Amino acid sequence: MPHPIRVGLIGAGYIASWHGDALKATPDAQVTAVCDLSEPAAEGLAMAYGAVPFTSVEALITSGACDAVHILTPPHLHAGLAQQCLKAGLHVLVEKPVAVSLGETRAIAETAEAAGKRFHPGHNFLGLPSYVRMKEALQAGTYGRVSQAEITWALPLAPLRSGPFSLWLLRAPKNLLLELGPHPFAFAVDLFGPLDILHAEATKPIALPGDDMRPQGFRILARAGGVEITFHLSMVETVDDRSVTLRGSSGRARLDYAADTLVVDRENASDLIVNPLRRQLDQSWQHLREGLRNAVIQTASLNQKGPYAQSFRGMMAAIYGPLANNQPQDSRFSAESALTVMEALEAAIAKLPSEALEVKAPAVATRKPKPTAMVIGGTGFIGRALTRRLVAEGQDVRVLSRGRNGPFPDLPDRVETAPVSLHDLDALTDAMQGIDTVYNLARALETTWAGALVNDVGVSTRIAMACEAAGVKRLVYTGTIASYDMSDPHVQITEETRFPEDMTGRNLYARSKAECERQLMNLHAERGLPVTIARPGIVVGHGGPLQHWGIGRWHGAGAVRIWGPGQNILPFVLIDDVADGLLRMGADPAAIGQSFNLVGEPMLTARSYFDAIEDTLGARIRVSSGNLSVFYAADAVKYGLKKYALRKKGLVRPSLADWQSRAHFSPFVNDRPKAVLGWQPEADRGRFIARAITEANLFGF
Template identity: 55%
Template sequence: MVIRVGFVGAGYIAQWHAEALAAAGARLVAVADPAGAEGFAAAWGAVAYRSIDKMLAAGGLDAVHVLTPPHLHCAHALKALDAGLHVLVEKPFAVTRAEAEAMVLAAGRAGKVIAVNHNFLALPAYQRLKRALAEGVPGGIDSVDIRWRFPLSPLRSGPFGLWMLREPANLLLELGPHLFAFAHDLVGPLTEIDLRLSKPVTLPGGRVQYQGWHMRAKAGAVDVVLNLSLVEGAEDRSVEVRGVTAVARLDYGNDLLVMDRPNASDIVVNPLRAQVSLAGQHLREGLRNAARQGLSLNRKSPYGLGFRGAVSAFHRAVAGGVLPPAFSGDSAVAVMAGIEAAVALVPMQAVAAVEPRDLGPARVLVIGGTGFIGRALTRALVDQGRRVRVLSRGRANPFADLGDGVEVVAGSLSDPVALQAAMAGISVVYHLAKAEETSWESYLHNDVAVVERVAEAALAAGVARFVYTGTIASYDASDAAVPITEATPFGPMENRNLYARSKALCEARLQEMHRLRGLPLVIARPGIVLGEGGPFQHWGIGRWHGAGAVRIWGAGRNLLPFVLIDDVADGLVRMGEVAGIEGQSFNLVGEPLLTAQGYFAAIRRLTGVQIRVARGNLVVFYLVDVGKYLLKRFALRKTGLRKPLLVDWKSRAHLSAFRNDKAKAALGWQPEADRAAFEARAVGYPGLFGF
């Protein structure tokens, strides 16, 4: 019998669950998400619902995957269990031990399977480590060190409304299950937990988060160390087990296992033999992973393998098998108990009160105000003495330090009633929200249709100005001999990258509404935006491989359309104020000051950090893309694929020069023109790497 599954939540993690579900032979038949799941559901042949209650009432399910924000896990799991369904819960299982225990008790009463997705415990390399331990290698365990040293970019560039950033303890609840699950599965429950916090960072709104979490604990006679480091730096997600006969090192970020064992050679040969053994093991592990990735056509990444293993284990248990202890409800309760003990050690903090100001009612609405550009724009408007309304999916407020200068209202862009309410009394609307989808159908539903819906609400509300942010990526910037201005047509978009194509279509639909119905439209196209609060790993420059290495688009010798975030915010403010510019567009690009090579030279000069930079051959990028296209079409039989274009790859390098004369003349806009000042504001500020 094929197990019929419903998802609660259609965010980022849902795609990983869906792919693992397909590999397990189960079928996704329903998806519930209050923000709308139509695009995701359609891609998997499922029915979309706006609530878990409606999905459960429709019936036809055997199991539910709970993929919502952590504070909703318990309520959603209990509803599914009450409906007589098996439940797999994404980590963290719950936000308290009491919630976890209630979920396990409810599953017991219902006679249903409840499991937690501790996905890294399903990795093949970890399973090999468990077998080695069972066979006596590395022997009696003295200590276990578990590390998650992986940059968390939202701490520096947002979005700051994420659940994990709302409270200091939420970071440990979000990431801690990876570490505590390894510890519990290897050595059992933890006691004597101690916590030291480091590298504090103050987020917009005044709340402090910690980027270093250092925990020590005991498990019987075993010493356990757990480390979270979230600053920019080399990746190290590993488990090191020291025993009597060896040290085992699991790289769970890359699914590698190496055993450092003593040998019986004489003193001169001994160290050489030890290093040869380690080198051979690394070569073996690398070849194993390369072969697996190649033969699976890149469908078995280490991260994906963990999901496949955990999801398959759950569905085998649903079909009558035995659920491995690592994914059981009892394990989830033990993990939550350890995390709760550590959370109790996190110091309480209070955000300083802000003096109230008489700014009058909000006349400006910013949609997408919690993003990088949206935050800067909102703050610029408040600095000018205006009260701003920000429409957000959640109620988290990254502007608490601005007091009553910002009014955050929760609502979905798919809800016309919420849009109508958000625009009440508004004169100027900034629509900065964007979609990041994997199919054209999803872009049509979650980007183009949403933009049209927002514009309809603006027309109904009678706003005086509607400012929309497109992208310079929609231009064909592949020819160095052809400069780009606002008068430059986008050209054929059918086979361009989906993001650029969707943004171009949004602009076309809005321009049509301007011509036919009087939408007071102004379009902004920001360049490659740099500055404090944004990511220095900008994908407009190249393909990044962690914080320390990048392959730039092309040779990196042409001047790029960089622009400072403060200058973009200033340009947007002016676009909401200047009269008589309806129907026009403005490319908000800075003065031609830096190449890609110059960008990294500036980082080296101002911070002392040398990032490894490789030049990218655009023709090779294109040919690799063609190869992937052919494999997906003819080997994997996928449909709806976009044909690769060389012009698309050349455009990523921004070979064409971008002009900003129109924005300067019509708006009175003056972007930073001094190179030294530009570099200092772009990459020379404290905290570029998080510390």
């Protein structure tokens, strides 16, 4: 077998770059292939690692480009792909959860054994340096006789409250446990052996669209090797607590696996007065040591070795070192470990009350929808509200989505979901047949201008071309107020305010949206494209996130550094008012060729917004002012390090004006949508706060 091991990544989503970067840092492995159904996604990720892109697993296997693959697709595809690759003679690493059942996991393991290949579960936190230290100390008896363990995963899961609701983990209540449970269960199995599940309960249910309930927490009691284990899984807005606590006769150890720190609380033999002082000083020195160690590591690596990255690097080293050197498989990442973890997960699911596992059946369709409106990006925050508003006004809607599962199970008579690629002009044109109005709410979060030109600007103009070919009567495009220069508090912004002539120093989102608008308005002027531009402000309300990055930089649910001092009025607008404005723009002939800033009445500053959260919900969020010059300076330093030290390409040079615009210093005038469209955003401050905060379920409970 060649050395290093040649690895292919199957699936080019978010997690793939973590695998790719870790493999790049592993001497015994290298990324040689990337496979994804989306050709642009496959090509983009392959380019980052000098690999060959593929759009089918069959083509990847036939090419002989790799010796092993990482399965990084949605979990319901894991078992089939893993077995296909194992039978083809490839080793596999499968992201967690490795499968959706014990039966599927066993089938992967049996296929690997029959093929003589290795099957590794992607339990990456077991590769974290601080966890390795904890396990070694446990085995050495440092903590004495361990009687209890608490393993916690408390991290907000925003999709439960604000979507997208089409994700695999939201399709059934048990999927949430299958998604979040593998890491905590893998710790317990690796430390203590197979788990005997004693009790399981689901907590803090929340309704998805269509009143389909999902738990936002799990509490599970188990026993292993004489140790009583409590698992806490929480997905509401909470302080990040991802930890393993071991209580032994000689010490209490707490591993913070999100921060890669390990601190041990021990007794000492001093007298009653000195004893508590020594104990606290010992804790203080350990915290200082762990913090300094991590600071040195991340500084020396230019932030390439954060805790999460370290966990992947540790896993890759433990997998590919033995594989390249023909050594036995590391038990942490073995088929046996995968089976034991999945067996415990299934046992926990079996202990849950039946009502906690129920999936509400979608409403039965009584007729086929006859859509006259199309919403592209209809599964997002604004898209969902717009789609439901269109239905309330008597229209049937076709929603374009990546998949067939949309957030409208209660509207089968009125809403249909069409999985159409935004890069396929013919398919877009076909999907628009019979459609009068197209609302384009799509957005691409790119990291390079070249990517934005292809996946944002190119997509928006392709949609416009399809509208022309299909004879659509109105195209409503959503830009963003972020494209304006909002750095001067003395300049009022109206629709007549021009974007900066030079946008190269602006963030990619603002620059890309501005270029989309320019292209579409050129098509209107030159070919009569019936387009209208909407620019929503900071959109708040039910279905929106607590951690809204239009207001500031969040550090978990409990702390935010607002952009600037936070004393200026922000351009907030309610989600229902945005949906109403878009509806009016699609219906009023006077809107063609015009743009409208959908910004609510001036009411709240950033600070008064958080004061209102405290007053109405009783939750005090730690709010700090953000010095925009310091933000800019830090961004400039990062830019220099990435460009000259890490040799990264396609970076956007930061600008002070861009950072100042984030504070929304310039006030907005919303006269045009009110005069032309008859738009009336909420004007009562008390009612605005009620709808934006009290009724918005910001914390999930």
